[in-house]
Amino acid sequence: MKPTDIQNPEYFHKVVDCQYACPAHTPVPEYIRLIAAERYTEAYMVNWESNVFPGVLGRTCDRPCEPACRRGRVEEEPVAICRLKRVAADNKGDVKSMMPQGPFAPNGKKIALIGGGPAALTVARDLTPLGYEVHLYDDQNKGGGMMRSQIPSFRLPDSVLSEEVGFILDLGIHTHFNTRVESLKDILSQGYDAVFVGTGAPKGKDLADLPGRWDAQANIHIGIEWLANVAFEHTSKIGKKVIVLGGGNTAMDCCRTSRRLGGEDVKVVVRSPRKEMKASPWEIEDALHEDIPILENHVPKSFVSENGVLKGMYFEKVEAIYDNGKRKLVPTGEPDIFIEADDVLVAIGQENSFPWIERDLGLEFNKWGLPVLDEKTFQSTLPKVFFGGDAALGPKNVITAVAQGHQAAVSIDLYCNQQSLYERPSPYTNLISQKMGIHEWIYDSDVTTDIRYKVPHADKSLTLKDRKKEVELGFSQDTGFKEAQRCLNCDVQTVFTEDKCIECDACADICPTTCITFTINGEEDDLRSRLNAPAHNVEQELYVSDTLKTGRVMIKDENVCLHCGLCAERCPTSAWDMQKYLYSVTKAGCQSSILETI
Amino acid sequence: MTYIKPKFRHPEMPKNRVGYAKSDYEGVISTLCAGCGHDSISGSIVQACYEMDIEPHRVAKLSGIGCSSKTPNYFLNNSHGFNSVHGRMPSVATGANMANRDLIYLGVSGDGDTASIGMGQFVHAIRRNLNMLYIVMNNGCYGLTKGQDSATADAGSVSKSGSVNPFEGIDLVGMALELGATFVARSFSGDKTQLVPLIKAALSHNGFALIDVLSPCVTFNNNPGSTKSYDYVRDHIEALAQIGYVPEKEEITVSYEEGSTVGVELHDGSVVHLQKLADGWDPRDRQAAMRRLQQAKADGEILTGLVYVNPESKDLHEVIKSDLRPLNSLKEEDLCPGASTLEILNEEFR
Numbered sequence: 001m002k003p004t005d006i007q008n009p010e011y012f013h014k015v016v017d018c019q020y021a022c023p024a025h026t027p028v029p030e031y032i033r034l035i036a037a038e039r040y041t042e043a044y045m046v047n048w049e050s051n052v053f054p055g056v057l058g059r060t061c062d063r064p065c066e067p068a069c070r071r072g073r074v075e076e077e078p079v080a081i082c083r084l085k086r087v088a089a090d091n092k093g094d095v096k097s098m099m100p101q102g103p104f105a106p107n108g109k110k111i112a113l114i115g116g117g118p119a120a121l122t123v124a125r126d127l128t129p130l131g132y133e134v135h136l137y138d139d140q141n142k143g144g145g146m147m148r149s150q151i152p153s154f155r156l157p158d159s160v161l162s163e164e165v166g167f168i169l170d171l172g173i174h175t176h177f178n179t180r181v182e183s184l185k186d187i188l189s190q191g192y193d194a195v196f197v198g199t200g201a202p203k204g205k206d207l208a209d210l211p212g213r214w215d216a217q218a219n220i221h222i223g224i225e226w227l228a229n230v231a232f233e234h235t236s237k238i239g240k241k242v243i244v245l246g247g248g249n250t251a252m253d254c255c256r257t258s259r260r261l262g263g264e265d266v267k268v269v270v271r272s273p274r275k276e277m278k279a280s281p282w283e284i285e286d287a288l289h290e291d292i293p294i295l296e297n298h299v300p301k302s303f304v305s306e307n308g309v310l311k312g313m314y315f316e317k318v319e320a321i322y323d324n325g326k327r328k329l330v331p332t333g334e335p336d337i338f339i340e341a342d343d344v345l346v347a348i349g350q351e352n353s354f355p356w357i358e359r360d361l362g363l364e365f366n367k368w369g370l371p372v373l374d375e376k377t378f379q380s381t382l383p384k385v386f387f388g389g390d391a392a393l394g395p396k397n398v399i400t401a402v403a404q405g406h407q408a409a410v411s412i413d414l415y416c417n418q419q420s421l422y423e424r425p426s427p428y429t430n431l432i433s434q435k436m437g438i439h440e441w442i443y444d445s446d447v448t449t450d451i452r453y454k455v456p457h458a459d460k461s462l463t464l465k466d467r468k469k470e471v472e473l474g475f476s477q478d479t480g481f482k483e484a485q486r487c488l489n490c491d492v493q494t495v496f497t498e499d500k501c502i503e504c505d506a507c508a509d510i511c512p513t514t515c516i517t518f519t520i521n522g523e524e525d526d527l528r529s530r531l532n533a534p535a536h537n538v539e540q541e542l543y544v545s546d547t548l549k550t551g552r553v554m555i556k557d558e559n560v561c562l563h564c565g566l567c568a569e570r571c572p573t574s575a576w577d578m579q580k581y582l583y584s585v586t587k588a589g590c591q592s593s594i595l596e597t598i
Numbered sequence: 599m600t601y602i603k604p605k606f607r608h609p610e611m612p613k614n615r616v617g618y619a620k621s622d623y624e625g626v627i628s629t630l631c632a633g634c635g636h637d638s639i640s641g642s643i644v645q646a647c648y649e650m651d652i653e654p655h656r657v658a659k660l661s662g663i664g665c666s667s668k669t670p671n672y673f674l675n676n677s678h679g680f681n682s683v684h685g686r687m688p689s690v691a692t693g694a695n696m697a698n699r700d701l702i703y704l705g706v707s708g709d710g711d712t713a714s715i716g717m718g719q720f721v722h723a724i725r726r727n728l729n730m731l732y733i734v735m736n737n738g739c740y741g742l743t744k745g746q747d748s749a750t751a752d753a754g755s756v757s758k759s760g761s762v763n764p765f766e767g768i769d770l771v772g773m774a775l776e777l778g779a780t781f782v783a784r785s786f787s788g789d790k791t792q793l794v795p796l797i798k799a800a801l802s803h804n805g806f807a808l809i810d811v812l813s814p815c816v817t818f819n820n821n822p823g824s825t826k827s828y829d830y831v832r833d834h835i836e837a838l839a840q841i842g843y844v845p846e847k848e849e850i851t852v853s854y855e856e857g858s859t860v861g862v863e864l865h866d867g868s869v870v871h872l873q874k875l876a877d878g879w880d881p882r883d884r885q886a887a888m889r890r891l892q893q894a895k896a897d898g899e900i901l902t903g904l905v906y907v908n909p910e911s912k913d914l915h916e917v918i919k920s921d922l923r924p925l926n927s928l929k930e931e932d933l934c935p936g937a938s939t940l941e942i943l944n945e946e947f948r
Contacts, residue, residue, distance in 0.1 A: 074606045438632075439601060447604035502828045503788055504633040504816065509641035513608045514620075534610040550832060564604050572633025572816040 001524055003546040003553075006495065009429045012581040014541060015558050016491045018081055021068035023403035025427075025585045026050040027595065028065055028081055029491040033443065034598070035087055036484040038477070042598050043088035045098050049594045050585065052122050052168070052402050053147070055160040058086030059472065060151055062280060062397040070490050073537075074513070074560050077452035079486045080475075087480035089160070095167075098594070100129035102172045107131030109416045112192040114181050117145020118398045119389025120198035121168045122405025123412065128171040130413060130589040135192070136173050139180035140232075143169060146200050146390075147398060149228035150250065152257050153468040184357045184385070194384050194412045197371075198405070201390040203353040207245070207346055212303030219310035220303065223254045223347030230257055230467070239342020242266040243313055245300060246347035247277035252284065254345040255292045260467035267339065268294045269313075271329060273320050286471065290460060299329060301336055303344065312340040350395055370394060377421040378408040386412055409588040425586035428593045434492055434578045438569065441578055443492050444485070445565040453483045489563045493581045496554055498546045500575035507567035507576055508532065513560045516567060521553045531557060603627045615651040623648045625672040635787030635813030636666055636735045640673040642790050643704070643733075646797040647674060650845065658694055658701045662687040662716055665742050666708030666735035666813075674704075685716025688723035691730050692914075698924035699915050702801060703730035710740055713749040713768045724777045727805040729913035731797070734770055734808070735787075737815040738826035745818025756823025769895070770810045771905055775888050780911035781807035782887070783904045786831055787814065795843035795870070796904060802843075804865035805911035812900065831900060838879060838890075838903030839872035862909055872904060881907050 004011060014020050018028040027046055034043035047054035061082050069078030109132050113120040116138030124134045142148060143165040147156065169175060181187060187195055204222035207213055213220065219239070223246065229235035242263040244255040247270035258266045268287065270277055274296040277284060284294070298315035305311055314336045318329040352370055357363060363382040364372040371380045371387050378386050388408040389401035411421050434442040456473045463469045475483060508516040514533035521527070527542060528535040535542070535557045545554040568576040584593040607621045614620075623644040628637050647657065654676035661667035663684035670679050678701065682690040691705050712720050712734050723732065738751040745758055752767040774782045781803040785793040793811065800807035812831050814820050820827045825834075839860075846867030860880060862870045872881060880886060887906040894901035914920075921928070 074609065446602070447606060449605050502633065502816075502820075504635065504814070504828060505638040505641065505788060505790065506633045509637050510603070510627075512604045512606060514611065515608075533608040534612075536610070560606075560608055562604050562606055566603065566627075570628075570632045570637070572631065 001521060001527060001542065001544045004541070004543045009427055009583060011541070012431070012493050013427075013583045015493060016581065016583070017068040017070050018065035018079075019491070019583065021064045022051075023064065023400045024051045024406065025403075025583065026065075027491065027582060027584060029487055029489050030582065030595065030598075031088060032079070032081070032084055032484045032487040033489070035084055036444070036481055040088050040091035041093040041095055041098070042594075044092040044095050045594050046598065047085055047088060048095065048099070048167075049587075051399060052125055052405075053118060053164045053398065054085050055089035055164050056147055056156060057399060058082060058089045059156050059160070060147075061085070061399055064399070070488055070560070071486060074488070074562065075449075075451070080452055080455070080483050083455050083475055084480060084484055086474050087477070090474050091477060099167060100171065102128070104129050104131050104172065106133060109133065109193045110135070110191065111194045111196065111412060111416075112137065112187050112190070113196045113198060114187065115145055115198035115200060115389070115391065116140065116143040116175075116177070117198055117200050117389055117401065118147060119391070119401040119405040119408070120145070120196060121165060122402045123196045123198070123388065123409045124173050125168045125171065126406060126409035126588040127412060128173060129591065132416075134173050135176060137176045137179050137181050139178065141177050143175065143177070145198070149231050150224050150253065152227065152230070152253050154256065154260065154463060154471050155253070157468070157470050182356050184363070185361060188361070188384070192384075193416050194386060196408055196412065197385060197387045197391050198389045198401070199354070199391045201350045201352045201395040203351045204346065205349040205351060207300060207348070210300055210302060212305060215303065216305035216308055216310035218308070219305075219341075219343045221343065221345050223250045223345050224350055226345055227253060227257060230261065235261070237262045240264045241340050241342045242345065243339055243341040243343075244268045244345045244347060246270065246349070247272070247274075247279055248347065248349065249279045249283050250350070251345075251347035252279045252287045254347045255287055256290055257467060258343075258345065259290050259292065259464055266292050268292055269298045269300070269315065269339070270294065270296050271299045271318070272327070273297060276320075276327075289457075290464065297329070298337065304338070310341060310344065312338055313344060314338055352391060352394065368394070374421075376407070377411040378404060379411055379415070379421060383415070406585060406587055410586075413588040425590050427586055428582070428584040428595065430582040430595070431493070431495070431579045432582075434565075434580055435568070435574075441492075441565055443489050443578070443580065445489070445492075445563070445578070447488065447562050447564050448485045450482055450486055452486070453479050491581050492563050492565070492578050494543075494556065494561065494563070494567060495577050495579045496543065496545055496556070497575050497577070498548060498554075500573045501545075501548055501554065502573055502575075503548055503550055503552070504572060506570040506572065510566045510570045512564065512566065513562055515557050515559070515561045517555045518548070518552045519555065520551065521547065527555060531555060533557070535559065601627060614648055616653050618648065618654065620644065620648045622676060623654060623674055625670070625675040628669075628672045630665055630668065630672075631741075631817045633816040634665070635737060635811075635815070636669050637672065638787040638790065639733065639735055639793070639811050639813055640669050642793045642797055643673045645790070646794050646801065649794070650798055650801065652702065652801070656700075656702055657704055659704045659706065660687050660691045660694070661706040662708075662711040664708040664711045664740075665737075665815075666706055667711055669735070670706055685711050685714070685719055687711070687716065688719035688728070688732075692723060692726070692728055695728055695730060695914070696920070698926065699729070699920070699922070700924050703728075704801075705730050705732045707732065707734050709734060709736045709738060709748040709750040713770060721773075721777055724774055724779045724806050724808070726914045727778075727780055727911060727917065729805055729915065731800045731803075731807045731809070733797075734810045735813040736770070736810055736826070737813050737819055738767070738824070739815050739819040741815040741818050745815065752825040755825040756821065758818050758821045758824075769891075770808065771901075772888070772891050774808045775884060775891070775906055779808055779906075780805040780908040782906045783808065784810045784812070784900075784902045786812045786835060786900075786902055788828060788832070789835075789902070792837060792841055792902060795841045798843040799841070799864060799868070799870040799904065799907075802864040802866045802868045803907065803911065805908075805913045834898060834900045836894060836899035836901050838881070838901060838905065841903060842871040842873065844869045844871060862907055864909060865911070870904065870907070881905065882909065884908075
């Protein structure tokens with residue numbers, strides 16, 4: 001293998017599994033260390049810079065970082081990264097003074113943001129400090145988009161959301177709330193230099209063709225519409241018996257909200273086996289905890305109503321047959337099952353909808369009804385118009401919307417300055433030695449064996465009575481500290497310098513997880529078979545040195561490195577050093593990173 | 599701050615035939631200097647015992663005093679241990695071995711502990727062919743007292759402070775051969791591919807096995823001019839053969855080139871394979887070994903590998919025809935066989 005090029009910023013970036021997995025590339029270990037140091041405000045700001053909504057995401061994020069966490073490969077459970085983010089948000093001090101301070105000198109450019117959700121707000125935050133005049137249009141009466149209309153208050157209190165939306169609006173955004181944009185042509189005619197579309201995926205899928213669907217319309221609701229009606233207090237009750245159709249997170253929100261609005265016998269019914277449900281495992285767990293059974297392998301057959309009043313639904317029992325990785329749902333032949341219901345919530349997915357975009361503007365759509373985009377720049381075929389969030393590449397999640405918002409903002413800024421959209425700013429990176437003494441590092445290198453701490457929940461008897469009462473209580477500062485200590489500090493990199501190595505083997509001998517091998521070079525497959533410990537995880541890189549004096553090379557399998565620093569402590573010549581790697585996605589206008597000052 | 603080794607180990611690390619992971623053969627974290635050759639030797643011992651499926655409780659590790667003699671704390675923490683007086687490890691090992699021949703005896707000593715204060719003990723353990731592995735962690739200096747030249751320092755070797763050693767160094771390998779040792783090897787802490795099979799072979803040997811391991815002292819004897827530095831040893835090392843160890847229970851699957859290879863079957867049925875032998879070398883020929891050693895010395899080479907082995911070796915127990923059982927398993931009737939036995943014995947002297 002060729003020697004690893006550690007000058008490539010992506011190499012060490014990939015070693016920080018959590019940060020690499022995060023769509024917005026939040027510097028996770030950095031803020032976790034700040035939490036452990038009780039520097040909650042700074043921890044919040046590290047988050048705010050990259051993911052814009054730490055308080056919201058600390059409660060509701062899909063957490064792609066956690067399955068990626070190295071700790072999950074070393075022991076059972078990853079670090080509770082998401083809930084630590086909340087610790088930073090819950091305990092922060094004055095963050096506003098650390099944010100960009102307006103008024104900002106105008107740069108003469110004017111942009112429109114259609115939609116007031118996470119993607120558009122991210123664009124607003126990134127571009128306003130650069131002097132853009134930002135106009136934000138939304139049909140709701142407050143900002144937040146789906147975070148407000150679809151995420152129930154018992155998971156995300158209004159105060160948390162409003163505060164974080166407020167941080168952005170206070171930068172000096174021209175808001176046009178309660179304004180539904182009916183025509184893109186109309187917006188384009190208003191002289192904006194660029195337009196950003198972040199209208200989400202606002203249309204819930206229906207079972208329009210299912211027999212009986214239109215016989216009891218008052219009792220059959222589309223999940224996201226119903227949740228929005230609850231959020232905006234147009235709906236305040238539901239029948240005692242409720243069926244929720246669908247296995248995603250919206251279905252979990254629907255069933256749990258139903259329990260709070262009078263639903264006593266609430267069931268979630270899914271077509272496929274439960275293990276294939278799209279909802280996050282913790283959301284499913286929370287629903288089960290609230291006495292909501294999940295019935296699997298039930299395919300909806302018909303709605304039954306009498307005189308316009310819903311009585312229930314028929315379902316066909318199926319089983320999943322897997323053939324060459326393809327799944328088929330095959331009827332078991334058992335008689336159809338009737339489940340009584342006063343109300344049914346249909347939460348089987350959502351779609352994009354752009355009825356307000358005229359099709360003769362030169363803005364092309366693909367066969368799925370999504371705009372044709374450059375996936376790197378988020379520019380549409382109409383150069384002035386950019387997309388982000390669920391509206392861009394289909395429904396994902398808040399953190400993805402934020403990440404896309406950042407990239408769209410970069411593009412818009414380049415576009416407005418007549419620069420190439422493909423010459424994007426490189427990430428801000430820094431590599432700093434952590435050495436203080438023979439056995440002392442700036443970071444806490446000790447590896448605790450604590451297992452993952454559980455987030456305390458408010459008692460069910462209280463939360464089911466009040467739909468606004470938050471269920472999760474968050475970690476206390478003490479538990480937060482202990483959980484933070486579980487982080488392996490994967491951003492503190494093991495940096496190897498060939499010409500200092502005397503090949504004494506001390507590092508290979510001491511390494512607790514046997515990551516290091518000195519051997520003759522070869523091809524990757526061959527090398528992986530010859531290392532001191534099994535190296536089957538090909539998603540994790542091998543760090544290969546240049547040839548050493550004896551003709552061998554140093555190979556380090558990054559897979560289960562604990563970043564404990566023992567290799568560097570036992571190295572007599574400092575050929576190994578522990579160096580903290582900071583990586584931050586550069587934002588529009590190359591604004592300086594908070595990481596430079598912490 | 600890390601003085602404690604993290605508890606996590608590689609989750610896919612396999613266990614050996616007796617159900618132990620390699621980590622079960624580890625000791626506490628070393629307090630020797632970073633980069634000390636001794637730590638590599640400890641690592642080799644751990645690896646050898648793990649790979650040989652030795653149950654840790656069947657090993658007794660013994661040592662004297664010095665940097666080397668601290669190391670038994672850094673390996674085989676589940677084994678028996680005795681950290682004895684300076685240079686007196688062979689006596690303690692002799693006593694322990696006489697009392698219980700069922701254990702595997704692993705003595706660790708240094709160049710001071712062996713070639714100076716313990717010389718008298720060392721030579722008699724060899725002379726008696728005590729069944730043990732005697733590892734000398736040889737760094738040519740007194741690392742624990744700031745690096746004065748030891749008795750194995752080569753004449754002309756320059757110390758860290760710049761003084762040139764005026765005295766001849768004691769060659770432990772040559773001396774052991776002279777004294778009739780039945781397994782004599784030299785190795786280098788920085789070459790595990792050689793050291794690990796040597797340790798395995800030595801543990802399989804019936805009788806006294808000496809491995810003189812050059813083990814650079816990174817703090818006091820790794821300077822230019824020293825003949826025991828990493829660089830010097832690597833530049834002057836001359837391996838007698840590539841060494842491979844095949845345990846008894848495994849079939850030999852590697853095919854070796856005719857004429858260039860010698861396979862020596864050891865006492866326990868395992869086989870040491872010596873490949874790419876220099877000049878038709880036979881490690882069972884003691885005189886040839888002595889000549890080759892002298893030649894290497896004249897050529898300024900550091901000869902490593904298995905220098906001599908006598909596969910027919912008889913250890914002390916066999917020589918003195920002691921009981922096959924450990925003393926702690928002897929019952930009262932074994933120890934006091936009664937008046938009639940005494941009568942028979944007395945009759946013999948009448």
